[in-house]
Amino acid sequence: MILYNMPLFMVLAFLLLTLGVGLYASQRATTLREYAVGNKQFHTTTLVVTVLATSFGGGTLMRNVPKVHNIGIYFIAMLFAIAVGFWIKSCLVLRMRPFMEHLSMAETIGSLYGKWFRAIAALLGICFSIGIVAIQINVISAAIGMCVDSIDPRIITVLATLILIAYAMFGGIRAITLTDILQFATFTIIIPLLIRLVFVKTGKSFLDIILLLQKQEKFQFRNLFHLDKKLLKLVVESLGLACWFNPSAVQRVYMSSGPIQAHKVFLRVTLFSVIILACIVLMGLLVFVGDLTLPVTEIWPYILADMPPVYKGCVVISLLGMAMATADSSLHTAAIMFSHDMVESIRGIQVVSYVHQLRLAKYTALITGLLAMIVTVYYPNLFQLSHFVFNALIICFEATIAAPFILAILGFRGSLPTALIGMAIGALTALILKKWPQIDIGIGVGFLAMVANGLAMMAAHYLLPQPADKGWVGRDDQQKRMEQLIRAFKKYKKNIDLE
Template structure:
């Protein structure tokens, strides 16, 4: 690898600037609260940048190009339904903001469902976040191998090492300000690449003439209409990602929350449309590529010097901006929501801060091991969401919609979700049906939560009419006693 090559110099400059800014911006953090959510002084543009940078990941950037190249604009539409999910999240964001002062999503869960639920939630957040970090770390290794002919392990150590250093040292401030840099890189790179590839494809007219007709259909013959409608619906459902909830808790006020998420949605529309344009343009030029390598091939073979370096830096930015966010939330979850509540005496803010920084380093190291253990980045992401969805999504909806419940209902629904995942694994149902366990386990959690809540409300009407906090609601035994008293 020729280090003095212009493209390499651009990438090295990006990595160094990211590292320096991350350390500089996080240098004055004194309390755990500052480390977790900052000081409520982030601007609208900073929030938009960090929300967008966190939302986009290796799956978003590489996956969009892969799917559109292979199946056409239907996958642009599918990803745009993810933007619908951002708009829906924005509608619920003011309700989430009512929990201002909380430092994590698990702490919110603890307020609503009790201390045991907080610990369970903290474990879920940590495991899910570690999986997401591992997926991005694996992508960093693959990018470095593809463009610089480095071994994936060396690439992982370089890229992940930089992320771990600034994220563990500077907390959410380092993450946010490096997200701004990363946002700038990929939002400059993507339009430039799209413009170059469109010209090579012969402009819009040449693109429409050469691209297969099936690629321009909303419902192509590659799958059934019902399958695509399911994907539209699935992508539109907010899964209350822990990092996005953290961004809500960072905001100054409700108005900033709403404005930031609306602006993010608009940016995401532009991003997905441009990615689709790149993929279709490449399809007209070369129809024989491996879909998994479309973006890598495009950057390596079609971009002039300088723009190629910007494209590589932009791709690294997409991956690193997601990795640092999940690294931050996972370390917070482990110490603030699992270790501290289980201790007889809580850590001081200073102790909690120092231990969390050290934990972030350990998690980063663990994520490297996970990334090495899995060959597929997509496989890691799916496993990470299988940890999150069957336990956390339904209770979070209930929390933000103000539906009263208690710790027992939370635990019962969690058991139902986990049991479904275990059954799927034992009987290898995914291999037989082609359906992974995430959606069935999510529905199992929903059914258990809804059924238990209906039972609970039926047998404790008087108790539930009192204006008390949900985590103070009576137990099932008390509910049963209430029913007997009503019948006597």
């Protein structure tokens, strides 16, 4: 009986450990800045881990393993665009020196386009965060439901959600960062074990697996280079993933001591993300080899079938850890955007009390978590919920906010009418593409809408009268010296490697 309930005991133990670490790491923040970004003296490794834990939620594993099995080489190629996206961000953050004292993406945009544009960006960011938290709650419920049948999974799901709300609400960024380390360490320890179990289940050697995959048409590399609609869709969706800006991941840039540390963080994240994505792809391939005809809904039951209870418990806490790590970061981001950006946009910067802002941030984390739980009631299916979030909230965010933010980093200083024209064109482009039944490019819609937004901003800037202080700004002396130092360091490291 004890062995039968082992997954439940392991889940409860992990939740209590997470709560203990979160509350132990809780800081008595006296200002919103301390609550939001800490002391900006985090170790680079700590920031790398928290970016990875934030970016790779439990849904990443649960959604993408079935898609690798079902779609094949096209999806595998698109998946690695995520790593390319981290590399792009590592280059962009070198130009973020003017914005490093900000607390959110919305504040950066608002510093250029005013308080109302800042409020719009914050509102969209909050909706985005609620959707991400809802996906992670759904993952928690699905994972517990697959492995723990001795108790209603909704009870454990509510408990896990309340725990992550508690330490995100009271502990601030310090508690979130340390729990992210615990949760990501759990994932990295357990995922190789899960791969090994799936490999054993196939009953084949590596050579047999390779020979089998070579015979499958949907895993042939030559299919990637056919000039057709599939290739066009692959390119557009890959660009959409590469140019996707998650507000929670960008929040880690503001936690860095400066652009150079942020650059190092995202370079290392690029490397480790390739390893994580390779593990996901390997699991999907092994499941395919084990059973070529599995429907998408039966893939995880197949993985967990005949698995010892202890191993099932390991799988659950691995998914649980990654889901909670992503959810708590999104809760924190939503709390900052509401208490900092929305309030200052409405009331004005000078009249806001930091004490009240800090209290409001904590209440916002609570309310955001509860709203996300309500969303999961209306969308209990993980794939339906993910489709809704990625095709509505994320596309909306990419279509309206991503272009002004990227252009700001690159040095463009536009006027408010220019930004509003770009936002309107981006949103209209996204709506047209979604309503056009012949076009099916998923998250690529967000990328095309973002490009339309940026082009509309450039057209409006150069065709309409603009204030004298608007336009492109060059790199300042500090940015030039910083880039020279980075080039010199790379050259020195190359010479050391050659020796």
